[in-house]
Amino acid sequence: MKDLTLWVRRGSALLTILTVLSLGMFLPSTPQAAAYSCGNSSDPASECYAAATWPGNVDGAAVNIDIVPLYTPNNDLVANQMWLKDNSSYGCTAYPYCWFEGGYTYTPYQGHTYFEYVAWINPAGSLHLMILADIPPGQTGSIFLAINRYNPNSFNFSYHSPNYWQDNIAAPVAYGMSPNFIQIGMRLSGSGGATSGQAAFRNSCYFQGSNCYPQTNPGNPANGYVYNPPYGNWSPQPAPGNPGGVWITNVQKYNRAAAVSYADNWSATYPSGYCPRNGSYPNFGCFSNGNDCTNFVSQVLEAGLLLQERSGAWTPDNQNWYHDSNSTSTTFGTNSSWKLASAMKDYADNRPGRFLQVYDINNLSPGDVYLMSLGSNHVPDHARVVVGYGSPAEVTPDNGYTLFSRGWLTDSHSNERHHVIWDDGVNINIQKWYYTIVY
Amino acid sequence: MQLLKRVAGIAIVLVVVTVALVLVSASSPASTSTPWPTLKASATPDPADIAAIKTLVDNYFDITGEAAGTFDLSQFPTLFIDDPAIALDNNQTTFVTGIGARVTGFLSYELAFFTDWKQGAEKLEKLQAQLKAEKRAITADDIKSISGPFGSPPSRRQEPMHKTRLVFNSFTIDGSRAIVEYDSPSILQKMFLIKVKDGWRIAGLQNLQEHV
Numbered sequence: 234m235k236d237l238t239l240w241v242r243r244g245s246a247l248l249t250i251l252t253v254l255s256l257g258m259f260l261p262s263t264p265q266a267a268a269y270s271c272g273n274s275s276d277p278a279s280e281c282y283a284a285a286t287w288p289g290n291v292d293g294a295a296v297n298i299d300i301v302p303l304y305t306p307n308n309d310l311v312a313n314q315m316w317l318k319d320n321s322s323y324g325c326t327a328y329p330y331c332w333f334e335g336g337y338t339y340t341p342y343q344g345h346t347y348f349e350y351v352a353w354i355n356p357a358g359s360l361h362l363m364i365l366a367d368i369p370p371g372q373t374g375s376i377f378l379a380i381n382r383y384n385p386n387s388f389n390f391s392y393h394s395p396n397y398w399q400d401n402i403a404a405p406v407a408y409g410m411s412p413n414f415i416q417i418g419m420r421l422s423g424s425g426g427a428t429s430g431q432a433a434f435r436n437s438c439y440f441q442g443s444n445c446y447p448q449t450n451p452g453n454p455a456n457g458y459v460y461n462p463p464y465g466n467w468s469p470q471p472a473p474g475n476p477g478g479v480w481i482t483n484v485q486k487y488n489r490a491a492a493v494s495y496a497d498n499w500s501a502t503y504p505s506g507y508c509p510r511n512g513s514y515p516n517f518g519c520f521s522n523g524n525d526c527t528n529f530v531s532q533v534l535e536a537g538l539l540l541q542e543r544s545g546a547w548t549p550d551n552q553n554w555y556h557d558s559n560s561t562s563t564t565f566g567t568n569s570s571w572k573l574a575s576a577m578k579d580y581a582d583n584r585p586g587r588f589l590q591v592y593d594i595n596n597l598s599p600g601d602v603y604l605m606s607l608g609s610n611h612v613p614d615h616a617r618v619v620v621g622y623g624s625p626a627e628v629t630p631d632n633g634y635t636l637f638s639r640g641w642l643t644d645s646h647s648n649e650r651h652h653v654i655w656d657d658g659v660n661i662n663i664q665k666w667y668y669t670i671v672y
Numbered sequence: 673m674q675l676l677k678r679v680a681g682i683a684i685v686l687v688v689v690t691v692a693l694v695l696v697s698a699s700s701p702a703s704t705s706t707p708w709p710t711l712k713a714s715a716t717p718d719p720a721d722i723a724a725i726k727t728l729v730d731n732y733f734d735i736t737g738e739a740a741g742t743f744d745l746s747q748f749p750t751l752f753i754d755d756p757a758i759a760l761d762n763n764q765t766t767f768v769t770g771i772g773a774r775v776t777g778f779l780s781y782e783l784a785f786f787t788d789w790k791q792g793a794e795k796l797e798k799l800q801a802q803l804k805a806e807k808r809a810i811t812a813d814d815i816k817s818i819s820g821p822f823g824s825p826p827s828r829r830q831e832p833m834h835k836t837r838l839v840f841n842s843f844t845i846d847g848s849r850a851i852v853e854y855d856s857p858s859i860l861q862k863m864f865l866i867k868v869k870d871g872w873r874i875a876g877l878q879n880l881q882e883h884v
Contacts, residue, residue, distance in 0.1 A: 521881065521883065578823055578824070579823060581824075582812075582815050582819065582823045582824045583812060583815075584812075585809070585810045585811055585812055585814070585815055586809075589809065589810055590796070590810065590815065590824055591800070592796060592797060592800050592827050593827055593830045594830060595830075605884065606826070607858065607859050607879060607882055607884070609761065609763035609764050609767065609879060610763045610764065610766055610767035610770070610785075610822065611767065611770075611788070611789070611792070611820070611822035611823075611825065611826060612763070612766075612767075612822055613826075614882070615882065615884050645884070648883060648884065650884075656831040656832070656834075657831075657857060657858045657884060658834050658836070658837075658857050659733065659737070659834065659836040659837075659856050659857050659858045659859075660733040660734050660736070660737025660738070660833055660834055660835075660836045661733055661736065661737060661836070661856065661858060661859065662736045662737060662739070662740040662786075662789075662829065663740075663829075663858065664740075664789065664826035664827075665826055665827055665830070666824065666826050666827070667827060671809075
């Protein structure tokens with residue numbers, strides 16, 4: 234089972250890479266590249282870093298980060314650091330949480346270490362950090378993450394992981410909600426081709442026992458600050474075919490993990506006979522007599538912090554998408570694009586800055602949606618949300634889902650579906666409109 | 673007091689009706705049935721007719737499923753037939769009216785439907801390639817430029833072909849006309865069929881219930 238779990242994680246890592254690549258191809262934000270800068274003019278041996286300026290707001294936003302490892306000539310170090318600077322004065326009070334998150338996939342020559350993290354800050358004053366690390370058996374390594382936030386109040390956080398660690402921790406911190414600078418530092422060191430890499434990172438660490446922790450105030454690269462030279466004779470350079478650097482391939486505010494989590498929490502397999510519904514929203518029924526599909530998809534999108542749009546009481550549905558949080562009425566409080574697949578399509582067509590129509594499902598990521606029509610016209614009558622890729626949870630003998638062992642998985646309402654394969658297993662001319670959320 | 677009760681009663685009825693209407697409007701209903709000619713079932717249907725109809729329905733799934741990806745419509749005349757007496761259902765009529773097609777029956781409807789789909793899907797593919805080449809995001813104007821009367825077009829079929837599992841519920845065969853009801857993993861449907869010299873053809877199709 235442990236091996237299976239490992240392979241699942243490796244599969245997830247691969248999916249993350251593919252997702253990042255596909256997002257990079259289709260999302261509107263211009264990828265920003267920041268090559269490593271190693272040293273300064275007076276000291277070429279100083280610490281390497283890459284700095285990237287984030288054009289949007291850090292708070293409440295998500296960013297996919299694809300970091301290409303940098304190797305020393307001896308392949309004895311893997312170190313990456315990235316800074317994100319928030320240029321805006323946007324506070325996070327409009328959001329339930331302020332967070333930043335990034336995915337880091339790492340495939341060095343010697344192995345397949347996988348590391349991703351998500352962190353967020355809530356207004357109650359806690360910093361939550363979740364790390365999933367997967368360093369294959371037989372290798373030793375450590376994963377290191379540091380977060381510093383500067384001005385007007387600062388917080389610092391760091392964690393040094395063992396070989397395998399997954400946790401969700403909360404640590405009270407002092408911080409201001411109008412920060413203007415966030416630093417994320419990441420470091421991997423491992424064996425299996427790499428020797429210990431801690432030495433080269435030494436200058437930006439302090440030690441507790443054998444662990445290296447970041448200095449709490451390493452300086453602000455946006456102000457031209459470059460670390461003091463680390464210990465000498467370190468001259469990193471790109472490995473052959475690996476230029477190194479930090480690429481921000483996507484800047485977006487949509488929290489896919491939260492959307493998927495919501496979809497999974499509020500969906501059930503058809504055979505289970507269970508009809509989960511969130512009492513904060515209207516309910517348009519269950520099973521074959523229900524019509525809750527688009528209402529459910531809208532809830533999922535909102536859970537991912539796709540913000541409602543409501544410009545007036547009688548404005549067109551293709552410019553509005555909302556649910557009145559004070560109402561669970563099926564009669565009032567939601568507009569058509571919230572609850573009708575055809576109207577949601579009209580809204581999506583009018584909001585390509587939120588719903589980017591793409592050609593096929595392989596351009597979608599978990600948290601994205603598609604609309605479908607069963608063939609009588611070009612008007613969608615059903616909506617689903619993509620929640621991942623894998624084996625279906627719902628296998629019933631009376632439908633086509635048994636045909637597939639793996640594929641894109643979807644959740645939907647009315648009928649109740651949970652982790653079913655996106656392909657319905659029929660040859661009928663079902664029409665589909667695929668939308669990736671780019672908000 | 674009596675008046676008050678009546679007003680309250682009317683208000684309750686209005687609310688119930690309104691809720692019912694909203695529930696219906698929020699739904700994704702199958703197309704409303706359009707009356708078809710009534711058939712008198714043969715007491716002893718010819719097993720050969722039943723077998724031929726089953727094959728036709730099978731072929732319908734295979735050929736239209738393939739056409740949804742390739743837009744090859746060359747085999748459609750072996751599936752469908754125009755018979756103005758067999759009315760299109762409301763969704764089909766809405767579509768035909770929307771694109772302004774001249775349709776004389778189900779064959780010409782299916783040809784119009786797939787032709788329009790093909791044109792839209794190809795526009796979408798061309799636009800996506802253009803956006804990729806220009807390294808820019810799609811805009812509302814881009815969407816409008818490829819939209820038809822029903823807005824942005826759907827993609828062509830992406831799914832691989834399967835052998836669709838069909839369950840035949842009933843056959844009503846009345847000479848050269850028949851109605852067959854069958855279920856598939858996605859949808860419960862009813863077909864109106866007409867027998868011609870070289871076999872049966874589909875003259876009408878209604879969706880009864882979606883299972884998706």
